[in-house]
Amino acid sequence: MSGFFADIMWSDIGLATLDTLVMVSVSLVLTVLIGLPLGLALFLTGPGQAWERRWLNVALSAAVNVMRSLPFIILLIVLIPVTLALVGTSLGVAGAIVPLVAGAAPFFARLAEAALREVDRGTIEAVQALGATTRDLVLRALLPEALPGLVAATTVTAITLVSYTAMAGVVGAGGLGDLAVRYGYQRFQTDVMVVTVALMIVLVQILQMLGDRLVRRLSRR
């Protein structure tokens, strides 16, 4: 490398990329673990569904809406005490996980709910007519039927998390966003900013491609 990119510390970029990958994957796993049950609850407690609970549905829905209406940057700051209590630090990769999951889980829950709504009403009813418990219905019908939609939702969420990690960089989370801000913005090293942004674009493309492929393989319609 020479010219424009001559002054870049490539090892820094490598480490930052790794940080971003760790943040995205760890928070994605936690987001799905929390968001999927939440999405199921939103769906099942809804009107006319197997576990209809009017007020629980209203409460869950309102809570999710509140979390989703907070700009992520605000969430990052507001959650600092919570993060400190949970992981002992609000800095670095570990400190970023809590706000990332808090921001992404409600988002994923809504996407999961939408994917579950796509499951054919007649199919759900037919499975209930077979004498299924709600558990049977969820595990043997709803989740398998909604799987392609849930994978698509996971892809969208992963990509959202990539941009969230960049924002988390602003409050010292590490990763590519942090690098872009520290070098590109604060020290006017435009070359670093260009490289980090390019890497994020590549990451997003790869995630989308993998997600789309998986959805295509799973679709049986």
Place this chain on the structure above:
Amino acid sequence: MIRLEGVHKRFPGAGGAALDGVNLAIARGEVFGIIGRSGAGKSTLVRMINGLERPSAGRVTLDGVDVAALAPADLRALRRRVGMIFQGFGLLSSATAAQNIALPLRIAGTPAREVAARVAELLGMVGLTDHADKYPAQLSGGQKQRVGIARALATRPDVLLCDEATSALDPETTRDVLALIAALNRDLGLTIVLITHEMDVVRQVCGRVAVLHAGKVVESGATVDVVLDPRHAETRSLLAEEGGAPSYRHSFAGEIVRFTARGEAAAGPLISRIARETGTEIAILEGRVGHLGDTPYAQLTLGLSAGNIAAARAALAQAGVIGA
């Protein structure tokens, strides 16, 4: 076996009642048809038999047990005794034919080895052995409905509910599926409740039928009687609406009579005999000849022209029933 007593159903927010005081008794081992036009309340009615819907008033009982009063676990047990097939099939698109058929067995907690054997047996019964590993999207409508039937029968129910089971199928596939349903009734002694909006489906398989109109049963009885001698205007209009090619009855110059015969009379060369004996020209303008259960019947629109028309009418009236 299945009784509906004064069943009412009103949906919240809906205008009128979906069901308005329905009384029905369906006996063990019969094929009972429920016919009516869209919105008559047919689906609402069958869905009460397996507790997918509860009556607003009245009772639905299965072997004397009030379906709506069952605890959730008992209702699930009842549903394993009552198979149901749907117009839209209701198959899992993410599961193969074999996996779809296995679903009720898995839900019932059947051991895996027994599941495999039972699924193979059911696939054979509905003639889909070669399609076991296909997904619904790879099957024709008739094949999908066969998967639906096999799934409904997996837990060896003694009642089969069919909600417009053939409405999504073409006439030939409909005949195949109805023949399968009739065979299940004959061979397994299954009690079958069959919902339809097509009189021809009733003719093909139902021993008895109830006509549902705006949430009320307006006529019911043996299929032969209801079809050949309809009493209620709704039944007549359902019968009259059955398409068929437009006849040339309107351009016929002469006397037109509707003639219905059943039994012996319908089986013989009745029309040609009357034409010969009375010396009358008789044209058959429209007609349907066949069997309803074991009863042969002929339902004809005849055009009487030259000859002794009065004598021909008298002879017809003696052999069957004549109307305008």
